[in-house]
Amino acid sequence: WGPWSAWSPCSLSCGGGVTLRSRRCASRNMLLNSPCGGPDNLPRKYNATKTKECPQGSVDFREMQCTLYNDRPIRGHGGIFQWTPFHGAINQCELNCLATGQNFYYNFGRVLDGTRCGMDLGQLCVNGQCLTAGCDLILGSGAKEDACRVCGGHNETCQHFRSIFMSSHPSTGHFGYSEVATIPAGATHIRVSDNSRNYLALMNGHRRYVINGNWVIDWPGEYVVTGTKVLYKRSADKQETMEAAGPTGEDLHV
Numbered sequence: 001w002g003p004w005s006a007w008s009p010c011s012l013s014c015g016g017g018v019t020l021r022s023r024r025c026a027s028r029n030m031l032l033n034s035p036c037g038g039p040d041n042l043p044r045k046y047n048a049t050k051t052k053e054c055p056q057g058s059v060d061f062r063e064m065q066c067t068l069y070n071d072r073p074i075r076g077h078g079g080i081f082q083w084t085p086f087h088g089a090i091n092q093c094e095l096n097c098l099a100t101g102q103n104f105y106y107n108f109g110r111v112l113d114g115t116r117c118g119m120d121l122g123q124l125c126v127n128g129q130c131l132t133a134g135c136d137l138i139l140g141s142g143a144k145e146d147a148c149r150v151c152g153g154h155n156e157t158c159q160h161f162r163s164i165f166m167s168s169h170p171s172t173g174h175f176g177y178s179e180v181a182t183i184p185a186g187a188t189h190i191r192v193s194d195n196s197r198n199y200l201a202l203m204n205g206h207r208r209y210v211i212n213g214n215w216v217i218d219w220p221g222e223y224v225v226t227g228t229k230v231l232y233k234r235s236a237d238k239q240e241t242m243e244a245a246g247p248t249g250e251d252l253h254v
Helices: 061-067
Strands: 017-022 044-049 083-085 094-099 105-110 123-126 129-132 190-194 209-211 221-225 228-234 240-244
Touching: 017 123, 061 083, 061 094, 083 221, 209 221, 209 228
Parallel strands: none
Antiparallel strands: 017 044, 083 094, 094 105, 123 129, 190 240, 221 228, 228 240
């Protein structure tokens, strides 16, 4: 192996990203066509980088990558479109973008290194694969957040809540909205699931609908509620989940 290069700049200026260094195989057995060997048989090394937090209201990195294709012709589809991230695809390290106002999404290939695989801050896409970093944003460190999002904590400061809502139909009749739970301000590691024929809906602290309100069923995706990102998923068999890392800035109503 040749010498390692210097570490590259961080892939993102805020919110954490990745940096890499590489080396070339300087010696090959041309007869056997065998690559360089050794215990550390890697041409590249990646580390997560810890940068300053992004300002509130900043455009999400994945969303920014989708918008780069706005107003550009797409092979196989007539016209030009505006694009927003689509989170329902299997491989989260591919740039799947939903055409705004349309019923299809398009795969633009791999996301850029340092893009989050999902809501988990410790999972980053590198070279098309989802790699796990610790909560300290160091790949392979093994450091984890506790349930209260304290890095390296042991849940000493946490209170755990779990509830199940069961009803034959809404109190307002067969059609309508029923409040089933209130998620308190400051809550972390939130997961709401439903596998009935109903739809989940979410209100903010001012009781304004954010997801699936006013008799409109929204697309699965990422929604921001008072600074908290909520990932709404809905599968083909109508199973739904809402997930948020938190902490929530105000009470949320399900």
